[in-house]
Amino acid sequence: MKVAVISPNPQHLQQLGVLLDAGGHTAVLFDGGKTRMRAVAEEEQPQLMLVDGMCCDADELAPVEYVTTHHPGTAVILLCATQTPEFLLNSMRAGVREVLPSPAPAAAVQAAVERVEAKLAGARLGRQGKVLAFVPCKGGSGATFLATNLGYQLAETRSVLLIDMNLQFGDALAFVHDGKAASTLADLAKDIGRLDASLLAASTVKVTPNFSVLAAPDDLAQAMEIKPEHIDQIVAVAAANYDFVLLDMPRALDTIAIHALDRAHRIYAVLQAGLTSVRHAAKLLEVFRSLGYGPEKTELILNRYEKTNEIGVEEVRRSVGNVRVNTVPNSYKEVNASINHGDPLVKVSRTNTVARHLADLAAALSPRHEENRGLLGRLFRRA
Secondary structure (H helix, E strand, C coil): CEEEEEECCHHHHHHHHHHHHHCCCEEEEEECCHHHHHHHHHHHCCCEEEEEEECCCHHHHHHHHHHHHHCCCCEEEEEECCCCHHHHHHHHHCCCCEEEECCCCHHHHHHHHHHHHHHHHHHHHCCCCEEEEEEECCCCCCHHHHHHHHHHHHCCCCCEEEEECCCCCCCHHHHCCCCCCCCEHHHHHHCHHHCCHHHHHHCCEEEECCEEEEECCCCHHHHCCCCHHHHHHHHHHHHHHCCEEEEECCCCCCHHHHHHHHCCCEEEEEEECCHHHHHHHHHHHHHHHHCCCCCCCEEEEEEEECCCCCCCHHHHHHHHCCCEEEEEECCHHHHHHHHHHCCCHHHHCCCCHHHHHHHHHHHHHCCCCCCCCCHHHHHHHHC
16 A cells, blocks of 8 residues: 655654555655645555644644545545544544544554555445444343443454444443543434544544444434434445444334344344343344344344353243344353443453353454564564
8 A cells, every 4th residue: 555654753754654664555755744745645646644743723634625635545644742622523524534643653553554454445345344233122131231342342353333322321432431422423413414434433432443432412302303314324334434333222113223223234132031031022023023134134142141040042042933042141240340430341351251252252243364474563563
């Protein structure tokens, strides 16, 4: 991939050039600032442009927007010493792919460049990310915990966006992050006419470099402004730009929820081993069948499962019919601690039985490829 690097700092320029060359990219280096962007884009036509030394002034984004508008084949990544939420949002609206710190850690540069390269390859092949929906059969089933923690583990190797579809009481972000979302699903719906990959990314909270969450609205009034057609567009753009899109669904199935489920490749109905939960699961699956969701699209996850439960896997199958049943073991103490602290379970204990089961599910959904063992990989691991 051809990468143009612009920086007023000779040391930063040289370091970035070495890293990119070691990774097999063609790096062209330019001393200077943002004013060189237009000429570089027109003369070099790079696939990626790294621009170092940007500040937090929105007025500086004019040359950036010129490049992203007139050269859509060139992705732009900015490197800024200081960043504000307003500058990040304005940058994404100007078409910037990502904003990194300056000087940029080697691992961050590697990850960002790899994401751009993967998206370029995906665009050439017309790939679409997998959309997975998690629906609770009963309140307290654990659907949000499973969706957020599976997303976190999938993001170890793939790009993941979780959309909190619980428009009235959504709190998915709190399961994996202790911050507050600056923008929500409702804000994105209000700006639907300008929706693109950059605006979508700018509206999310980045939990990790590969895992983002689009939070639910803050209040009911905002939620009521969201329309089914908004969800259609948002999920479509998300699937075109992320490897996995996880939908944390509410229990109630309204028109908005059905529009989201229509786009799902797979729907996981989450229940626990209780009579009421099983009855609700049977009703929910019947609704899915009436909507045309066949057995290849729907699965059950029997959460907090123990072999000593009075209701086991076979009893569930007899009650709900022909559907695949997955089990997640009970680990109440560690799972509860994970939720209370807002930390993914795998960070609390990677050896925990629930974390291992989610790792197995993530591996089944996204088999790991052999890692790159080249010079660049070794450089970044040492860094």
